[in-house]
Amino acid sequence: MKIRVKIYGLPNPPGVSDAMWExxxxxxxxxxxxxxxxxxxxxxxxxxxxxxDPGGDLSPDAAVSVNGLQVADLGLPGLILAExxxxxxxxxxxx
Numbered sequence: 001m002k003i004r005v006k007i008y009g010l011p012n013p014p015g016v017s018d019a020m021w022e023x024x025x026x027x028x029x030x031x032x033x034x035x036x037x038x039x040x041x042x043x044x045x046x047x048x049x050x051x052x053d054p055g056g057d058l059s060p061d062a063a064v065s066v067n068g069l070q071v072a073d074l075g076l077p078g079l080i081l082a083e084x085x086x087x088x089x090x091x092x093x094x095x
Contacts, residue, residue, distance in 0.1 A: 001083040003027045009091030032066055032079045050091055063090045
């Protein structure tokens with residue numbers, strides 16, 4: 001199934017003012033946590049480390065929402081995604 005993914009707060013490449021990355025990911029199905037793990041596995045180690053705490057868990061500086069709802073409140077591991085869902089990950093350092 002296709003899931004829309006937006007990631008905010010990545011370091012800006014030279015000459016780019018908005019550090020937002022968007023894609024449509026082909027995802028075989030499952031939870032928001034599984035999708036996030038697949039996305040992070042495809043990132044270079046430096047970028048991946050921005051999303052994870054030293055223990056390898058999602059950093060408190062990262063906020064995840066599905067269709068506009070903060071999944072921290074809904075229980076990230078059990079939230080099953082559906083075709084066309086929008087998953088947004090925002091890096092909010094220091095919050």
